[in-house]
Amino acid sequence: DAKTTQPNSMESNEEEPVHLPCNHSTISGTDYIHWYRQLPSQGPEYVIHGLTSNVNNRMASLAIAEDRKSSTLILHRATLRDAAVYYCILRPSNSGYALNFGKGTSLLVTP
Amino acid sequence: ETGVTQSPTHLIKTRGQQVTLRCSSQSGHNTVSWYQQALGQGPQFIFQYYREEENGRGNFPPRFSGLQFPNYSSELNVNALELDDSALYLCASSFSSSGRRETQYFGPGTRLLVL
Numbered sequence: 001d002a003k004t005t006q007p008n009s010m011e012s013n014e015e016e017p018v019h020l021p022c023n024h025s026t027i028s029g030t031d032y033i034h035w036y037r038q039l040p041s042q043g044p045e046y047v048i049h050g051l052t053s054n055v056n057n058r059m060a061s062l063a064i065a066e067d068r069k070s071s072t073l074i075l076h077r078a079t080l081r082d083a084a085v086y087y088c089i090l091r092p093s094n095s096g097y098a099l100n101f102g103k104g105t106s107l108l109v110t111p
Numbered sequence: 112e113t114g115v116t117q118s119p120t121h122l123i124k125t126r127g128q129q130v131t132l133r134c135s136s137q138s139g140h141n142t143v144s145w146y147q148q149a150l151g152q153g154p155q156f157i158f159q160y161y162r163e164e165e166n167g168r169g170n171f172p173p174r175f176s177g178l179q180f181p182n183y184s185s186e187l188n189v190n191a192l193e194l195d196d197s198a199l200y201l202c203a204s205s206f207s208s209s210g211r212r213e214t215q216y217f218g219p220g221t222r223l224l225v226l
Contacts, residue, residue: 041219042217042219042220043115043201043203043217043218043219043220044154044201044203044217045216045217046214046215046216049214085153087153097142097144097156097159097166097167098144098156098159098167098169099144099146099154099156099203099215100156101146101153101154101155102153103151103152103153104153
């Protein structure tokens with residue numbers, strides 16, 4: 001399985017944009033890029049996913065490099081409630097069951 | 112719409128005992144996955160059930176087993192508990208059809224401590 005690399009931790013000020021990077025240099029053509037986050041004392045929750053084009057939803061934006069070897073999750077205006085561990089996960093289109101979580105990036109948001 | 116629920120929230124067992132954890136899927140979902148999350152680590156996939164049959168398994172020994180019921184609720188059973196089984200156990204439900212598997216929705220987890 002292709003692997004992802006994320007920084008262990010990042011820090012942001014409240015109400016500022018946050019760019020969370022993810023490297024996946026061995027990604028295959030059929031791998032979707034998924035992002036989940038896990039707030040303290042909760043289970044993970046889906047944030048966004050994409051294949052090739054940039055994606056936007058109410059929670060975040062996903063920017064995917066042209067060669068697809070990296071991607072960036074963008075929180076446009078961080079709030080204290082965005083403090084969580086963010087996981088970047090590759091999910092093959094022909095395999096549906098397992099989400100292969102790494103250690104993720106722990107995001108600290110300060111007021 | 113009711114989300115994914117898990118019971119109990121916390122549990123303490125001793126080494127060698129057996130434990131059963133329960134999960135109720137989100138309404139309309141027919142697939143359930145179980146994950147183990149050790150402290151400071153990301154969740155690790157245990158197995159998935161679809162239409163009451165196991166259809167995918169991670170690197171976990173046979174003493175980890177499961178059931179899915181007709182109402183799509185599920186159980187995770189662990190026999191012969193070991194100290195390393197201490198972790199947060201997460202259940203996730205999703206809807207699958209024609210080989211397509213949708214977003215997984217997670218419950219809050221059951222924290223198991225093995226002494």
